[in-house]
Amino acid sequence: MHDVINPATEEVIATVRPTSAEETDEAIVRAHEAWPSWRSVAPGERATLLRRFSDVVRDHAEELAQLEVANAGHTIGNARWEANNVANVLAYYAGAPERLFGRQIPVPGGIDMTFQEPIGVVGIIVPWNFPMPIAGWGFAPALAAGCTVVLKPAEVTPLTAIRLGELALEAGIPEHVLSILPGKGSVVGQRFVEHPLVRKIVFTGSTEVGEQIMAGAARQVKRVTLELGGKSANIVFADADLEKAAAAAPYGVFDNAGQDCCARSRILVQRSALDRFMELFEAAVAGVRVEDPTLETSEMGPLITRSHFETVAGFVPDDAPVAFRGTCPTGPGYWFPPTVLSPVAPGDRSFREEIFGPVVSVTSFEDEDEAIRLANATDFGLSGSIWTRDIGRGLRVSRGVETGTLSVNSHSSVRYWTPFGGFKKSGLGRELGPDALDAFTETKNVFINTED
Numbered sequence: 361m362h363d364v365i366n367p368a369t370e371e372v373i374a375t376v377r378p379t380s381a382e383e384t385d386e387a388i389v390r391a392h393e394a395w396p397s398w399r400s401v402a403p404g405e406r407a408t409l410l411r412r413f414s415d416v417v418r419d420h421a422e423e424l425a426q427l428e429v430a431n432a433g434h435t436i437g438n439a440r441w442e443a444n445n446v447a448n449v450l451a452y453y454a455g456a457p458e459r460l461f462g463r464q465i466p467v468p469g470g471i472d473m474t475f476q477e478p479i480g481v482v483g484i485i486v487p488w489n490f491p492m493p494i495a496g497w498g499f500a501p502a503l504a505a506g507c508t509v510v511l512k513p514a515e516v517t518p519l520t521a522i523r524l525g526e527l528a529l530e531a532g533i534p535e536h537v538l539s540i541l542p543g544k545g546s547v548v549g550q551r552f553v554e555h556p557l558v559r560k561i562v563f564t565g566s567t568e569v570g571e572q573i574m575a576g577a578a579r580q581v582k583r584v585t586l587e588l589g590g591k592s593a594n595i596v597f598a599d600a601d602l603e604k605a606a607a608a609a610p611y612g613v614f615d616n617a618g619q620d621c622c623a624r625s626r627i628l629v630q631r632s633a634l635d636r637f638m639e640l641f642e643a644a645v646a647g648v649r650v651e652d653p654t655l656e657t658s659e660m661g662p663l664i665t666r667s668h669f670e671t672v673a674g675f676v677p678d679d680a681p682v683a684f685r686g687t688c689p690t691g692p693g694y695w696f697p698p699t700v701l702s703p704v705a706p707g708d709r710s711f712r713e714e715i716f717g718p719v720v721s722v723t724s725f726e727d728e729d730e731a732i733r734l735a736n737a738t739d740f741g742l743s744g745s746i747w748t749r750d751i752g753r754g755l756r757v758s759r760g761v762e763t764g765t766l767s768v769n770s771h772s773s774v775r776y777w778t779p780f781g782g783f784k785k786s787g788l789g790r791e792l793g794p795d796a797l798d799a800f801t802e803t804k805n806v807f808i809n810t811e812d
């Protein structure tokens with residue numbers, strides 16, 4: 361049995377039995393058996409079932425949110441957004457089954473048409489940092505496309521996924537169409553990669569494990585979507601509204617205690633504005649409310665586990681260039697204060713590696729070219745922000761930065777109706793947005809001879 365621990369109190373809140381390799385294989389076979397009938401549910405009916413699933417999730421949003429606060433230490437405000445995000449994503453992709461169009465292509469001697477065929481059983485592997493949304497971004501479009509799903513939550517955060525599986529049944533999604541299999545990556549996740557009846561893997565997690573999954577999947581030419589790490593830049597030009605940029609900067613990196621693949625964990629500030637920005641930023645960091653995540657006022661909770669706390673702390677040794685820090689509770693829980701490192705050189709470990717905690721590095725730059733070069737001086741390319749009043753510059757720099765999801769004068773990354781994913785080692789493929797079903801379908805071309 362696996363103890364599930366509340367990271368804000370260190371109390372055991374549940375025990376979960378991990379799924380064995382044999383049980384995983386059985387679930388995959390059942391998902392494969394359930395596939396022919398699920399794919400042949402009429403489009404309008406599949407849409408109705410997904411809409412009902414969305415409604416049931418929304419009806420249980422508060423319960424799901426409370427569960428996530430207890431399991432992952434997310435602030436209650438964030439957790440409510442996350443539960444509703446699952447409902448929204450389901451509602452959005454409920455519009456997809458009737459719009460899963462093929463094409464008719466002019467050819468001589470007959471008619472040529474394409475079909476978008478569901479790929480089969482999809483294995484979804486979820487990390488611990490956003491257990492609900494990341495599960496939903498995978499299963500909603502997969503189910504809409506007519507695939508069946510086996511889903512493995514992260515070892516330390518299985519509770520909301522297990523509950524979503526129950527709610528799917530309550531909404532009328534047939535048995536074995538969406539199966540939740542809590543357990544180890546090296547057991548359940550590994551079987552998803554190895555089992556030939558799993559035709560596609562959607563993996564969100566570290567780049568290291570993502571590389572292993574891609575290598576394993578290659579043996580069967582198994583399709584993969586990978587959403588991996590990040591080291592995103594928040595680029596602040598001197599012509600920006602510095603008050604706004606500085607006030608928003610803590611929330612671009614410390615949200616979810618920095619355990620966010622889109623965290624803007626490098627702040628690049630134009631040299632002439634550095635002193636003023638740091639003054640304003642210090643006041644903004646001091647104002648971040650790091651406290652009991654059940655409180656409505658809480659803006660940041662604890663880190664997920666003791667071992668993750670040690671990893672994050674390893675990036676702030678005694679001789680680290682700490683410019684200033686925020687505050688956090690003492691006592692039980694894996695609390696780490698918002699921490700600002702400056703100056704940090706591009707070769708430094710904290711500039712290059714994903715910390716996945718509330719630690720941000722500040723570096724200065726001279727001009728647009730240097731800003732783009734520094735932003736791109738990383739293996740990752742997931743997200744980023746640009747602060748400037750010059751829209752031409754905002755667009756030029758957006759085109760120059762090699763990342764998948766950028767925002768100008770804001771830190772927004774994710775809207776379920778726009779595409780999301782990374783360049784370089786941040787991933788492969790895109791989730792969300794209007795084209796997400798492409799990742800769960802194969803294009804089939806059929807020619808019909810009309811001549812003889």
Ligand code: NAD
Nearest residue numbers: 486487488513514545549550565566569587588589590621
């Ligand atoms: P992780 O790679 O350790 O684990 C992710 C999942 O993979 C877990 O469910 C784990 O059990 C499973 N797993 C581990 N080893 C496996 C194996 N050999 N085979 C199959 N599955 C295996 O990552 P994590 O620590 O849970 O999550 C943090 C990482 O996820 C960070 O790097 C973060 O940037 C990344 N992330 C990326 C995105 C994105 O959309 N790009 C979103 C969230 C998190």
